Amino acid sequence: MLDVVTSPTVNRLDRSNAADVARWDAFVLACPQATFFHRSGWQVLIEDLFRHGTYYLYAESGGVIRGVLPLGYVKSRLFGKSLTSLPFSVYGGVAALDEEAAMALELEAQQLAQSLGVDHLELRNVQRRHADWPMQDLYVTFRKPIAATEEDNLLAIPRKQRAMVRKGIKNGLTSHIDTTADRFFALYADNVHRHGTPALPKAYFNQLLRVFGSDCEVLTVCAPDGRPVSSVLSFYFRDEVLPYYAGDAEAARELAANDFKYWELMRRACARGLKVFDYGRSKLDTGSYAFKKNWGFEPTPLHYEYQLYKTDAVPQNNPSNTKYRLLIATWRRMPIQLANWLGPKIVRNLG
Numbered sequence: 001m002l003d004v005v006t007s008p009t010v011n012r013l014d015r016s017n018a019a020d021v022a023r024w025d026a027f028v029l030a031c032p033q034a035t036f037f038h039r040s041g042w043q044v045l046i047e048d049l050f051r052h053g054t055y056y057l058y059a060e061s062g063g064v065i066r067g068v069l070p071l072g073y074v075k076s077r078l079f080g081k082s083l084t085s086l087p088f089s090v091y092g093g094v095a096a097l098d099e100e101a102a103m104a105l106e107l108e109a110q111q112l113a114q115s116l117g118v119d120h121l122e123l124r125n126v127q128r129r130h131a132d133w134p135m136q137d138l139y140v141t142f143r144k145p146i147a148a149t150e151e152d153n154l155l156a157i158p159r160k161q162r163a164m165v166r167k168g169i170k171n172g173l174t175s176h177i178d179t180t181a182d183r184f185f186a187l188y189a190d191n192v193h194r195h196g197t198p199a200l201p202k203a204y205f206n207q208l209l210r211v212f213g214s215d216c217e218v219l220t221v222c223a224p225d226g227r228p229v230s231s232v233l234s235f236y237f238r239d240e241v242l243p244y245y246a247g248d249a250e251a252a253r254e255l256a257a258n259d260f261k262y263w264e265l266m267r268r269a270c271a272r273g274l275k276v277f278d279y280g281r282s283k284l285d286t287g288s289y290a291f292k293k294n295w296g297f298e299p300t301p302l303h304y305e306y307q308l309y310k311t312d313a314v315p316q317n318n319p320s321n322t323k324y325r326l327l328i329a330t331w332r333r334m335p336i337q338l339a340n341w342l343g344p345k346i347v348r349n350l351g
Helices: 019-032 041-049 099-116 149-155 159-170 182-194 202-215 259-269 287-294 324-335 335-349
Strands: 009-012 053-061 063-078 080-085 122-123 138-143 173-177 215-221 227-237 240-246 276-283 299-301 302-307
Touching: 009 099, 019 053, 019 063, 019 159, 041 053, 041 063, 041 202, 053 099, 053 299, 063 099, 080 099, 138 287, 149 159, 149 259, 159 227, 159 259, 173 182, 173 259, 182 202, 182 215, 182 227, 182 240, 202 215, 202 227, 227 259, 259 276, 276 287, 287 299
Parallel strands: 080 122, 240 276
Antiparallel strands: 009 053, 053 063, 063 080, 122 302, 138 276, 138 299, 173 215, 215 227, 227 240
């Protein structure tokens, strides 16, 4: 007798229900389409730290989860209202075992978006799902297998970039795993200030460490005299490492600390037996895009798909937008203490 699979029902995750949260995370860990950003811990950060509403939808049949879709509801004075999967994340959208569950979740999301009166619904998909939906084609991701040995990983780095790694080693740089975000934040905040963009609050990074525990880690590179010169906060998911936030002192360039930092992360990941190095998202034709290409990584387009309700154009809320050039120039000239105080009030609206 054949098993009958009933049509899925869509429910909302109640974060106070520990059993449902555990079911959600167990599904995410097992579902091939899921990413680190589908984990339930992001709901805590979006709600408690950024004060945005969330709608964590899951489709189930017979008590078995078949798909999830985490959504954040951002009401911004600067950029209007949006429903996004997922704010502050590079990957999102539906993670499902079958198309029926995926469609049920997307339909619920569209109905929710219209009931909330948002300007747009945004699904940050890795793979394209709807050829007829407007799409943002600005971003790519860089992923590459981690070789089995340290030597093979070093030799896989193109010659010129490998020379920079060796320069960092020769300069006597050392790497350390930090238990707090203190040293990371000082480097990160200074770095983004020099680039003219607001910094996320220090509390956010410490909360990441608390919420995700050993799956979130800070690696800091120090000069021979002990000065922190470069740092990266990374996520671990299944057999992958994802360096997500980074910061460098101005002295890092001369010391080759940035290259040494990512080499140390890759070397440590290899020692842990991890299989994939996810260099993360970059905008096309930017410095970070070129840097990752120089490491021998090839770009894969990301497919951010939209349903537009109050506009005819895909939103461009990013530094590449020419209308933000004056803001960027002004931010660079702002005293860093003022920028660090004001930045979190602005960046919470960006998502």
